[in-house]
Amino acid sequence: MINGKCCGMDNLIKLLAIVVTLQCTAYCDHGITASGEPVRDGICAVDKINGVLVPFGMKITLPDGTVLTVKDRICGGQYNNHLDRWIENEDKCWEFGRRDLVCRVEVAE
Numbered sequence: 001m002i003n004g005k006c007c008g009m010d011n012l013i014k015l016l017a018i019v020v021t022l023q024c025t026a027y028c029d030h031g032i033t034a035s036g037e038p039v040r041d042g043i044c045a046v047d048k049i050n051g052v053l054v055p056f057g058m059k060i061t062l063p064d065g066t067v068l069t070v071k072d073r074i075c076g077g078q079y080n081n082h083l084d085r086w087i088e089n090e091d092k093c094w095e096f097g098r099r100d101l102v103c104r105v106e107v108a109e
Contacts, residue, residue, distance in 0.1 A: 017106040020049055022083045024062070024101045026093040029086075033072035045072035045084040049105055053077055061104040 033039055035056040046054045058070045060083060074084050083103065087093050 017104050018049075019102060019104050020081065021100055022046075022049070022060075022081050022103050024083045024085065024096075024099045024103075026085050026087040026096040028088060028090050028093050035071045037071055039072070039086050041086065041088065042068060043071040043086050044068040045074045045086075046070045047074050047077045047079040047082065049081055051080060054105075059106040061106070063101055063103070 027045065030039060033043065034045070037043075044060060046058075046060070048054060054070050056070055060068050060070065062068070068083070068085055072084070072086070074082060083101075085096070087096060
């Protein structure tokens with residue numbers, strides 16, 4: 001109850017963000033993402049987080065403050081807690097390497 005009134009489903013507070021450790025890598029393919037958009041800076045590929053398929057449009061913030069938008073898939077929904085960020089060239093991908101990062105996952109607006 002809020003202010004003496006019963007709350008319906010419209011008044012439920014939804015989860016806006018979670019913090020989770022993701023295994024992060026990088027890719028540099030040039031083409032179209034699984035969402036149908038061209039690859040570009042600021043996007044990433046994610047299949048599942050904590051076993052749940054992540055919808056396109058979700059925002060993920062890396063520890064350095066970089067905000068990425070999920071626009072691609074890694075392997076058709078098979079990977080869990082793995083983020084693959086798009087970077088412009090292979091040398092920079094190798095430099096990024098493989099890292100376990102604590103990330104903030106937000107619901108798309």
